[in-house]
Amino acid sequence: MDNICIVGAGVMGTAVAHRLLQRGFSVTLLEKALPGAESSAAAAGILGAQSEVSGAGAFFELCLASRAMFVDYVRELEEVSGVCCDFEGSGVLEVALTPAEGRLAVGRAQWMMERGLKVEVLDRDAAKRLEPTLTDRMVGANYYPEDCQLDPMRLASALAATVSRLGGRFQTGTQVQGIETHQGKVTGVRTTSGVIHADAVVIAGGAWSTGLSNLPAIRTTIKPMSGQIVQVQTRPSTLRHVLYGYQGYIVPRRDGRVLLGSTLEERGFDKAVTLDGIHRITGMAREMVPTLGEARLATTWSGLRPASGDGLPLLGESRHLQGLFFATGHYRNGILLTPITGLVIADLVEKKTPAIAIDAFLP
Numbered sequence: 045m046d047n048i049c050i051v052g053a054g055v056m057g058t059a060v061a062h063r064l065l066q067r068g069f070s071v072t073l074l075e076k077a078l079p080g081a082e083s084s085a086a087a088a089g090i091l092g093a094q095s096e097v098s099g100a101g102a103f104f105e106l107c108l109a110s111r112a113m114f115v116d117y118v119r120e121l122e123e124v125s126g127v128c129c130d131f132e133g134s135g136v137l138e139v140a141l142t143p144a145e146g147r148l149a150v151g152r153a154q155w156m157m158e159r160g161l162k163v164e165v166l167d168r169d170a171a172k173r174l175e176p177t178l179t180d181r182m183v184g185a186n187y188y189p190e191d192c193q194l195d196p197m198r199l200a201s202a203l204a205a206t207v208s209r210l211g212g213r214f215q216t217g218t219q220v221q222g223i224e225t226h227q228g229k230v231t232g233v234r235t236t237s238g239v240i241h242a243d244a245v246v247i248a249g250g251a252w253s254t255g256l257s258n259l260p261a262i263r264t265t266i267k268p269m270s271g272q273i274v275q276v277q278t279r280p281s282t283l284r285h286v287l288y289g290y291q292g293y294i295v296p297r298r299d300g301r302v303l304l305g306s307t308l309e310e311r312g313f314d315k316a317v318t319l320d321g322i323h324r325i326t327g328m329a330r331e332m333v334p335t336l337g338e339a340r341l342a343t344t345w346s347g348l349r350p351a352s353g354d355g356l357p358l359l360g361e362s363r364h365l366q367g368l369f370f371a372t373g374h375y376r377n378g379i380l381l382t383p384i385t386g387l388v389i390a391d392l393v394e395k396k397t398p399a400i401a402i403d404a405f406l407p
Contacts, residue, residue: 049242057248058203059386080200086347110384125205222257260364264353276339359405
């Protein structure tokens, strides 16, 4: 039985482990903190294949394929783990507050409809029928009925529990320093506690992925991009859809929690929540939904998105080192791309051709 070592136990690492364990591999996950405690837990959980992706191409197709997997994926994880992921097929409204934003929204809708995707272009009155508390200043909205959401912390918990039940091993508090190689093949990883041998290694360390020593040449490096989120509480919940604007987003949960986000800051590995960040986020939210000014402030947090230099994830096997795989660099779409990433990497480790083209994402 091949022994696979996965560096990182966020949703990417555990999604890959899940599929590998199902196929009979032995899997060890190395995590410097706790499973899912970094960017996975900090995300808002928008599954916005249409609302969040800017244009057509290989990345857009990857996002669509992953979104299509989610209903069955969540059902499978919930059955094995017993953890509810709070999946909601609520749809997303892309809200245009100015005529210029309205023209951009109409243009986006046009090429998506030509692609055969579901999208509705709504005027102000139609949008307010879906969400009555939207500002009267709005000029219109695109409605993406197939975009959806879930709770990322619950997804991370469900994946970790599933991996444990399938026999995966977690080594938490383990700091990976670099990889070990011999004659053009990976042989394991080097940690602060010593070398861990493996037949294959998967790098799924988020923003920390390309800081390891002894990595071969790769297409692009990964850097952290900080994003702050504000959570407020409304009783009862007044919003039914995810609202996606040109300055930020609003994500309502069923229990009255509402997530407001997010900033986009290049601050290294600094995860501080700042007054400037809170001001920008809350200003955006009140401009889109004025009644949110009355919501109760619950909590704030910040996470580090793993951003690649060219905006595309690193997904696949190294061209220079046999047995070294990458599942990282998903930037703002990590939660959305969780199921497809697990499937693609498991196929590649098993030496199968993935069902979707990944040439654009190869390391």
